[in-house]
Amino acid sequence: MTVILEARDIRKSYGAVPILKGVDLDLTRGGTHALIGPNGAGKTTLFKVLTGETPANGGSVRFSGKEIVKLPAFRRVQQGIGRTFQVARVFMEMTALENIMVTIERRMRMAGEKVGVWYDFRPSPAVRKEAMIRLSEVGLENRAETEARYLSHGDKKRLELSLSLTLEPEILMLDEPTAGMSQSDRHETVALLKRLKAERGFTMLMTEHDMDVVFGLADAAMVLNYGEIIACGTPEAVRRDPLVREVYLGQEATSA
Numbered sequence: 001m002t003v004i005l006e007a008r009d010i011r012k013s014y015g016a017v018p019i020l021k022g023v024d025l026d027l028t029r030g031g032t033h034a035l036i037g038p039n040g041a042g043k044t045t046l047f048k049v050l051t052g053e054t055p056a057n058g059g060s061v062r063f064s065g066k067e068i069v070k071l072p073a074f075r076r077v078q079q080g081i082g083r084t085f086q087v088a089r090v091f092m093e094m095t096a097l098e099n100i101m102v103t104i105e106r107r108m109r110m111a112g113e114k115v116g117v118w119y120d121f122r123p124s125p126a127v128r129k130e131a132m133i134r135l136s137e138v139g140l141e142n143r144a145e146t147e148a149r150y151l152s153h154g155d156k157k158r159l160e161l162s163l164s165l166t167l168e169p170e171i172l173m174l175d176e177p178t179a180g181m182s183q184s185d186r187h188e189t190v191a192l193l194k195r196l197k198a199e200r201g202f203t204m205l206m207t208e209h210d211m212d213v214v215f216g217l218a219d220a221a222m223v224l225n226y227g228e229i230i231a232c233g234t235p236e237a238v239r240r241d242p243l244v245r246e247v248y249l250g251q252e253a254t255s256a
């Protein structure tokens with residue numbers, strides 16, 4: 001198994017408060033990795049450091065062997081690291097279709113393809129067609145003409161997922177992909193992620209607090225607690241770990 005992303009001794013403080021205290025993390029190519037841990041453990045902060053949204057105070061992040069820890073976020077996106085957010089980020093005033101079309105445009109620009117000046121982007125029939133295919137992939141074909149702000153919470157998350165995939169990332173990082181979803185939406189999302197991953201074969205890192213989602217999807221799990229990784233391994237091994245039971249899973253694990 002090849003390691004596609006290797007983080008070593010990641011440190012991050014907000015002011016004088018240390019949030020990440022020397023985190024090591026390996027993502028294997030094509031794997032589905034879950035980062036779990038209690039609220040406030042530093043999961044989102046670790047995501048931000050990996051994507052370049054916030055600078056690390058120390059440590060190294062190597063992606064396909066190249067050091068990227070100093071690169072700004074947009075350069076990491078160009079290299080193939082995509083992400084979604086705990087609260088979905090989409091273009092609220094645009095329709096679902098327009099959201100995808102501008103993202104296709106962005107991908108074309110990143111690839112150096114000629115698409116004209118930015119204020120004069122006229123989506124070609126090919127762009128429109130691709131956008132429709134991408135919407136159907138996540139079950140949003142009937143929402144194409146709906147402005148994103150009118151989409152349900154679950155549909156906004158699906159649209160955001162589709163936007164990330166439109167950039168064709170090698171690694172997709174999902175911060176709480178099922179946050180705030182109903183149980184049935186959650187099952188649907190797990191099935192959707194499974195299918196997309198099987199079709200595209202990207203590497204996935206997700207944070208998740210729903211253990212059913214973790215067990216349904218991940219082949220590796222890491223537990224972050226107060227800014228330190230306290231366990232990693234298969235989800236089953238992590239769930240059996242006494243320290244993990246003590247600090248995080250508590251009742252849920254003992255009854256499982």
Ligand SMILES: Nc1ncnc2c1ncn2[C@@H]1O[C@H](COP(=O)(O)OP(=O)(O)O)[C@@H](O)[C@H]1O
Nearest residue numbers: 014015019037038039040041042043044045046
């Ligand atoms: N921008 C920030 N400024 C100061 N403190 C922050 C900031 N972002 C997060 N924190 C703090 O860092 C800790 C970890 O937060 P976060 O990474 O969001 O945890 P998680 O995603 O695991 O719930 C929390 O105590 C939070 O209050």
Ligand SMILES: [Mg+2]
Nearest residue numbers: 043044045086
């Ligand atoms: Mg978080």
